[in-house]
Amino acid sequence: MRQEEFEQQYRPIWQAFEENMRKFEIRAQRKELSEDDVKQIPSHYRTLCHALAIAKERQYSPYLIEHLDNLVLRGHQVIYSRRSQLRHKIIHFIAHGFPRQIQQQQSLFWLTSLIFYGPALVMFTLTVINPELIYSMVPPDQVNMFEAMYDPEARVLGRERASDTDFMMFGHYIQNNIGIGFRTFATGILFTLGSLFFLIFNGLFFGTVSAHIVNIKYNSTFFPFVIGHGSFELTAIVICGMAGIKLGWSLIAPGNLSRLDALKLATGKAILLMYGATLFLLIAAFVEAFWSSSTNLTNATKYTVGGILWLLVYGYMLWPRREASA
Amino acid sequence: MLDTNHTVEVPEGIEIRLPLAGPVERSLAFLIDMMIRIGIYLVAGTIFGIMGNFGQGILLIMIFLLEWFYPVLFELFNQGATPGKKMMGIAVVNDDGTPVNWSSSVIRNLLRTADMFPLLYLTGLLSMLINREFKRLGDLAAGTLVVHKKAFTHSGKLPEQKPKQIGIPLTLEEQSAILHFGERSNRLSEARRYELADVLSPAIDGHSSQQRYQSILGVANWLRGRR
Numbered sequence: 338m339r340q341e342e343f344e345q346q347y348r349p350i351w352q353a354f355e356e357n358m359r360k361f362e363i364r365a366q367r368k369e370l371s372e373d374d375v376k377q378i379p380s381h382y383r384t385l386c387h388a389l390a391i392a393k394e395r396q397y398s399p400y401l402i403e404h405l406d407n408l409v410l411r412g413h414q415v416i417y418s419r420r421s422q423l424r425h426k427i428i429h430f431i432a433h434g435f436p437r438q439i440q441q442q443q444s445l446f447w448l449t450s451l452i453f454y455g456p457a458l459v460m461f462t463l464t465v466i467n468p469e470l471i472y473s474m475v476p477p478d479q480v481n482m483f484e485a486m487y488d489p490e491a492r493v494l495g496r497e498r499a500s501d502t503d504f505m506m507f508g509h510y511i512q513n514n515i516g517i518g519f520r521t522f523a524t525g526i527l528f529t530l531g532s533l534f535f536l537i538f539n540g541l542f543f544g545t546v547s548a549h550i551v552n553i554k555y556n557s558t559f560f561p562f563v564i565g566h567g568s569f570e571l572t573a574i575v576i577c578g579m580a581g582i583k584l585g586w587s588l589i590a591p592g593n594l595s596r597l598d599a600l601k602l603a604t605g606k607a608i609l610l611m612y613g614a615t616l617f618l619l620i621a622a623f624v625e626a627f628w629s630s631s632t633n634l635t636n637a638t639k640y641t642v643g644g645i646l647w648l649l650v651y652g653y654m655l656w657p658r659r660e661a662s663a
Numbered sequence: 664m665l666d667t668n669h670t671v672e673v674p675e676g677i678e679i680r681l682p683l684a685g686p687v688e689r690s691l692a693f694l695i696d697m698m699i700r701i702g703i704y705l706v707a708g709t710i711f712g713i714m715g716n717f718g719q720g721i722l723l724i725m726i727f728l729l730e731w732f733y734p735v736l737f738e739l740f741n742q743g744a745t746p747g748k749k750m751m752g753i754a755v756v757n758d759d760g761t762p763v764n765w766s767s768s769v770i771r772n773l774l775r776t777a778d779m780f781p782l783l784y785l786t787g788l789l790s791m792l793i794n795r796e797f798k799r800l801g802d803l804a805a806g807t808l809v810v811h812k813k814a815f816t817h818s819g820k821l822p823e824q825k826p827k828q829i830g831i832p833l834t835l836e837e838q839s840a841i842l843h844f845g846e847r848s849n850r851l852s853e854a855r856r857y858e859l860a861d862v863l864s865p866a867i868d869g870h871s872s873q874q875r876y877q878s879i880l881g882v883a884n885w886l887r888g889r890r
Contacts, residue, residue, distance in 0.1 A: 339888020386675035396839040400819040400846050407813055410679050410760065417761045505716040508723030519731060523776035526800050597803060604804040608770050
């Protein structure tokens, strides 16, 4: 068949299809599509694919091929867009998916915990023995800031924070802490180095500061403050690091796959960890802003609730779940 | 052929070509998006600034959301294109040609941090230049591509000319080249048309460039199926 006849025969279908695509692609105009129009789309699409194959095979004009190619791409995007039942997925993920991810990768989880808490403990011990060490880790003005923040005297003097400050701090924690979590994850793609850096650095920092607080005997304000949100926040940082290390490690040791495939596979799992970690960080920011900072609560309450939260977090993550059904 | 198309086979058994977008368009799109974000911050800063600490909290949350999820939002709900990308005529798709989905978009935008390392997107740029598909690290991990979205295709109109057969047998490629030339000819300047037509001078009869050009058009008309 000559190109001219070919075009004449198929043009009405192409035009109808293009018109349908144009309407479909603009959200507001999608309603204008009648049910019949929608039903036509797949069969038109198949005819179009057929026409493109013929046009290519017979080397019809490049413009025609390009035009059909473009139409097929648009159709492909509409027909193969993935639909997801979001709400169901989210609930299922929180109830089963996320803990299962952790459990399937338990050795990595414990290893990452060690990478984070190990340096923290070492630095804590060293700083308790030699208090001067704080200044090798934290700049002096920041040390002063920490001291001012957790000064028990200031609390007794009745510095009751207004609730709008709570909200400001909530914003700050979200912006700052979740950002740190995301960076800990993302930089892991550089052969795990970034994640390791953030984990170890934050571990060292946290260990040193805790020890310094012990040294200057501000225990009564600092530990009740951190125990509440620490459960979610520290665990989330570990999980972010874990996800990042997973990315980097897939590039270092891809096994039987190509590095690119290994990376894609690892990312698919790592992003699930990140969803969970983000949720943890959000909860942490909330607790930190509205609970930990409250001065109305006694330390005993804070320790009890904080302890229970730690148990809950680990119980949630490690309690055995049923196997995936789908 | 040396080009920047990425070919995808669709389930219907044919191949479609995705024209890839290079670092320059992508950087420009990024700059435009950055300007838009800065604009939003300025406006929001003035509005929430007068609301005291509460406003500042909202502002901080907004900055967090915009910095990390501005591209995700648009990629998901605006056919793969942030406003900057839309202006540059490019969009994000999965590397099988389907629209970008939620997790791919989140992955590629979280990994932006790694691409920015150590500064000015150096890692991302290196990755794009090494990679055949101009993927930055985020694209590699998420399995996404940035492609040109063509709003239209040039429709070549082949000028009418008396169809005419050529004496020599032509291969399919040669036929296609002649057709393409015919359809492009109205977008070429006259001098260029004749210059190209003269390339075929021994094979095509005609005394002047114009006659040769017209007889090539005749052949193209014949090939197109006009009689």
